[in-house]
Amino acid sequence: MANRKKKNRKKSGLSYIESLLPTSFIELIREERRFLILIGLFFFLAGAFYDRPQVAMWLGFFFAAYSAIANDSIQTIGTFLASNADKKWWLLWLWIGGIFVITVSYSWYVYDGDVTYQRLTSKGFSEAPTSFKFLQVAAPLFLLIITRLRMPVSTTFLLLSAFATSPEGIINVLIKSLSGYFIAFAVAIVIWLGLSKYLNRLFKGEAGSFWMPVQWIVSGLLWAVWLMQDAANIAVYLPRSLELSGFLVFTGFIFFGLGILFYLRGDKIQKIVTEKSYVTDVRSATIIDGVYACVLYYFKSVSVVPMSTTWVFIGLLAGREIAMSLTDSKGKGRPLSYSFKLIAKDVSYAMIGLIISIIIAVAINPVIWDELVNYFFS
Structure with missing residues (x-):
């Protein structure tokens, strides 16, 4: 009897606390309780081991590896996932995971243990x-939380900025990333405006069977070029030259992390892609990935300064949405006002x-703050 009364008092206490909180907030806590417990555990581990360099190095890498790829999946494999929703997840994983292993192995071999294609050699x-x-x-844990909220933020800024030894490094990344946004925006408008009539004819009816292997190849090339840019965000925790054992841990952890991501079908942030116009069609997805790969490869060739591929991606989608709205005659694009809202939301995130x-x-x-202020206002 006494135990029952205690339980009733506990329930009434919880009910009182819940009554003080918004209903939507309570539902969010209940829905995400496992994720919140896991994040709490990760923060505890970060606090317990950050002052032990050999442990902190790999712990930070483990956090960064999954959080960076989970957030940036919308850029590289988001359209691939959206247009292959009917395929088995493990087939998609083996294709993308295999390309990952080949890409980083080449960099590790050619650049003497550097898996980042020399992105981390810049000042x-x-x-x-x-x-x-x-x-x-x-820092990667904040990225995991933001990813869970479906916000496509720049992993480059969030992770690399934590290790910048001078403001010049941050400024160079910012300049290159912003130029990437505007160039991708302009390229997308030119392509989708200039080829609108051709694309409308191309997208009539069902896609031919030859489109599927073409899209897999193009998506694989995009994934490889993205790795050449953004592997630096993950490897920033590690020595700039990895021994064989370190390379195997680096490669194996990310390979199996990709498996989890594909099993979850991109998780919640995948909605950022699927809410855009006409991206589940294999033909449209192939063109988006092809243009994106070309823009990223151009910036890879310009300099070894890291850049935010997220800004390039949202610039590309923004230009495409605007062009499709301007040429929309059969409902394939969004109204212009709606397109601007999507663009504003992505940029704000x-x-x-x-x-x-x-x-x-x-x-x-x-x-860094004092030096940034002096750089911009002196």
Whole structure:
């Protein structure tokens, strides 16, 4: 009897607390309780081991590997997933995972243990960390939370900024990323406006059987070029030259992490892709991936400075949405006002990620703030 009364008091106490909170917030907590428990555990591990460099190095890498690929999956394999929803997940995983292994293995062999295609040789990122601060190890966890909220933020800014040894490194990444956004935006408008009549004819009826292998090849090429740019976001925790054992851990963990991502079909952030116009058609997905791969390869060739591929991707989709709205005659595009809303939402999320990354960088190294202010306002 006494135990029953205690249980009733506990329930009434919980009910009172729940009554003070918005219903939507309570539902969110209940729905995401497993994720929140896991994130809490990860933050605890980051706090417990950040002052042990050999442990913190790999712990930060494990966090970064999954969070970066989970968030950036919308750029590289998002359209691939959307247009192959009827395929078995493990077939898609083996294709993309195999390309990952080949791509990073080539870089590791050619560049003497460097898996980033020399992205981390640029000023501000060339030195591997020998000690860690809590926020450096925990930075990927903020990215996991943002990913869970379906926000396509820049993993480059959020992760690399935490290790920048000078503001010049952050500024160079920012300049290159913003130029990537505007160039991708312009290229998309030119292509989808200039080829609108041809594309309308191309998209009539069902897609031919030859489109599927073409899309797999194009998606694989895009994935490889993306890795050449963004592997730096994951490897920033590790020595700039990996021994064979370190390389095997690096490759194996990401390979099996991709398996989880494909099993979850991109998880919640996949909605960022599927809400865009006409992306589940294999023909449209192939063209998007092909244009994106060309733009990324161009920037890879320009310099070894890392860049935010997220900004390039949202610029590409923004230009495509605008062009499809302007040429829309059969309902394939969105109304122009709706397209602007989608563009504004994606840019605002990317800006949130940029602001968070600068806050983390300044919290880790306060000198960076003074030098950034002097750079822009002196």
